[in-house]
Amino acid sequence: MGEFTIKMPDVGEGVAEAELVEWHVKPGDPVREDMVLAAVMTDKATVEIPSPVSGKVLWLGAEVGDTIAVKAPLVRIETSAEAAEAAPDSVPEALAEKVLDQPVAVSSRSEAGAAAQAKRPAPEPAPAPRETPSFSAKPLASPAVRLRARESGIDLRQVTGTGPAGRITHEDLDLFLSRGAGPVAAPAGLVRKTAVEEVKMTGLRRRIAEKMSLSASRIPHITYVEEVDMTALEDLRATMNRERKSEQAKLTILPFLMRALVRTAAELPGVNATFDDHAGIIHRHSAVHIGVATQTPAGLMVPVVRHAEARGIWDCATELSRLAEAARTGTATRDELTGSTITISSLGAIGGIASTPVINHPEVAIVGVNKIAVRPVWDGAQFVPRKIMNLSSSFDHRVIDGWDAAVFVQRLKTLIETPALIFVEG
Known part of the structure; x- marks a missing residue:
C-alpha cells in the first residue's frame, strides 16, 4: 500500500x-x-x-x-x-x-x-427530497458528477439529489439512469463541435498586428465623434455623378472629404503632421498625403493619395480608384502604401453608428467615416428627414489637445454640410 x-x-x-x-x-x-x-x-x-x-x-x-x-x-x-x-x-x-x-x-x-x-x-436548511426538480437554482453537485452528467448528456436540474443540502451524488445519477431517463436529446441536425483551427499569423496579417500594437502602445488616443448632415453633399454628389464623363471615376463621399481635409489642414496645420516620439519632434507637412484604409483579400492596406492639395475632386476620385484596385490585386508599390500624413478610415455602408479608429503611426490624426442614415431632424418648425452621418476621429493626445481636435472636426463639419465651400478658392 x-x-x-x-x-x-x-x-x-x-x-x-x-x-x-x-x-x-x-x-x-x-x-x-x-x-x-x-x-x-x-x-x-x-x-x-x-x-x-x-x-x-x-x-x-x-x-x-x-x-x-x-x-x-x-x-x-x-x-x-x-x-x-x-x-x-x-x-x-x-x-x-x-x-x-x-x-x-x-x-x-x-x-x-x-x-x-x-x-x-x-x-x-436542506430541501426535502422531491420528485419534481426545481429549475430556479443551480443544482449542487461535485465537479466529477457535473463532468459525468455533461458526458452523459444529463440535465442535472432533472435529477433529485439525496446528499447534504440536496447535493446530487453518483448514486443519484445511477438511479436516474436506471429509471430509464436518458440523456437530453439534442434537436435534429445539431451536433457538438470540438474542433479548434489554428491559424498562424504571417505576412500582411502579422504586419498589421505589429502596426496596430505599436500605435496602441505608444499613442494615447483621444476620439471625438460628431454628427454631420450629409444631405446637401449627397445631393451634389448625385448631380455630379449623373453629369460625369465616361472616363471619370464615380464619386463617393471620400473625394469630398479629402478636399475638405486639404482646406482644414491649411487652417490647422498641426493635425496634418507626424510625430517622431524618439527624437521628440513634430513634423508639420505642407503636402497633404492622405492614406485611405482599404480592405483587401489579404487584409487591411493603406494606399496613399499623394499631394491631395494639388488635386481636384475628379482627380482625387480617379487616383483613389486606381490605388484601391492596386491594393486589392496586390500590385501596389511600396511608395504607394507609405508616406501618408493623415488617414481616412471608412467602412462604407456597414460603418456603424460610431467607431474608435486607431491612428496610423507616426501620424497624429485619423478621420473615421460611419454609415449614412436618414433621421428626423428638427428645423425649428417641424421634423424633416435628413441624411446624417457620424465622423469618428482619433488624435494623438500628446500632440493634439481636446480643444484643437474639436475645432478640427467642427471645421470639417462646416465644409461637408456646406459643400460649396469646398470649391471656394483661397
Missing part, C-alpha cells in the same frame, strides 16, 4: 489561503476517485476539493473554520502504491470548481468548527 497527500490547491485570483468550511469525510472513511472531500471558501467563491485517488482517509489536516495556506497538507489517503505514484501532485484546477453564491451546508465536528460556523450566516 501507499500513502498520498492532498494539498490545498491554488484556487486562483491571487488567493494565498482559504477557510475550511466543510468536511465530507472523516478518518477511516473509504473514498473513491473524484469524490468531494472538503469545501473551502475564499472572499470570492466556495471551492470543492475532490480526491484524485481511491482509498481510505488516514488523516485530516484542519478543522472547520481553520484558515489553510495554498499547498499546505489537507488530507492523507491510504491507497495503492501504483495509484499514489500515478496521481497528480495537486488537485487539477478543472476539478477544484468554484461554486458562486451558493450556501454551503457545514457540519461542525469541533468547537473551533462550531465557532467558525457561527461567524457566518446560517445556511438554508
Whole structure:
C-alpha cells in the first residue's frame, strides 16, 4: 500500500489561503476517485476539493473554520502504491470548481468548527427530497458528477439529489439512469463541435498586428465623434455623378472629404503632421498625403493619395480608384502604401453608428467615416428627414489637445454640410 497527500490547491485570483468550511469525510472513511472531500471558501467563491485517488482517509489536516495556506497538507489517503505514484501532485484546477453564491451546508465536528460556523450566516436548511426538480437554482453537485452528467448528456436540474443540502451524488445519477431517463436529446441536425483551427499569423496579417500594437502602445488616443448632415453633399454628389464623363471615376463621399481635409489642414496645420516620439519632434507637412484604409483579400492596406492639395475632386476620385484596385490585386508599390500624413478610415455602408479608429503611426490624426442614415431632424418648425452621418476621429493626445481636435472636426463639419465651400478658392 501507499500513502498520498492532498494539498490545498491554488484556487486562483491571487488567493494565498482559504477557510475550511466543510468536511465530507472523516478518518477511516473509504473514498473513491473524484469524490468531494472538503469545501473551502475564499472572499470570492466556495471551492470543492475532490480526491484524485481511491482509498481510505488516514488523516485530516484542519478543522472547520481553520484558515489553510495554498499547498499546505489537507488530507492523507491510504491507497495503492501504483495509484499514489500515478496521481497528480495537486488537485487539477478543472476539478477544484468554484461554486458562486451558493450556501454551503457545514457540519461542525469541533468547537473551533462550531465557532467558525457561527461567524457566518446560517445556511438554508436542506430541501426535502422531491420528485419534481426545481429549475430556479443551480443544482449542487461535485465537479466529477457535473463532468459525468455533461458526458452523459444529463440535465442535472432533472435529477433529485439525496446528499447534504440536496447535493446530487453518483448514486443519484445511477438511479436516474436506471429509471430509464436518458440523456437530453439534442434537436435534429445539431451536433457538438470540438474542433479548434489554428491559424498562424504571417505576412500582411502579422504586419498589421505589429502596426496596430505599436500605435496602441505608444499613442494615447483621444476620439471625438460628431454628427454631420450629409444631405446637401449627397445631393451634389448625385448631380455630379449623373453629369460625369465616361472616363471619370464615380464619386463617393471620400473625394469630398479629402478636399475638405486639404482646406482644414491649411487652417490647422498641426493635425496634418507626424510625430517622431524618439527624437521628440513634430513634423508639420505642407503636402497633404492622405492614406485611405482599404480592405483587401489579404487584409487591411493603406494606399496613399499623394499631394491631395494639388488635386481636384475628379482627380482625387480617379487616383483613389486606381490605388484601391492596386491594393486589392496586390500590385501596389511600396511608395504607394507609405508616406501618408493623415488617414481616412471608412467602412462604407456597414460603418456603424460610431467607431474608435486607431491612428496610423507616426501620424497624429485619423478621420473615421460611419454609415449614412436618414433621421428626423428638427428645423425649428417641424421634423424633416435628413441624411446624417457620424465622423469618428482619433488624435494623438500628446500632440493634439481636446480643444484643437474639436475645432478640427467642427471645421470639417462646416465644409461637408456646406459643400460649396469646398470649391471656394483661397
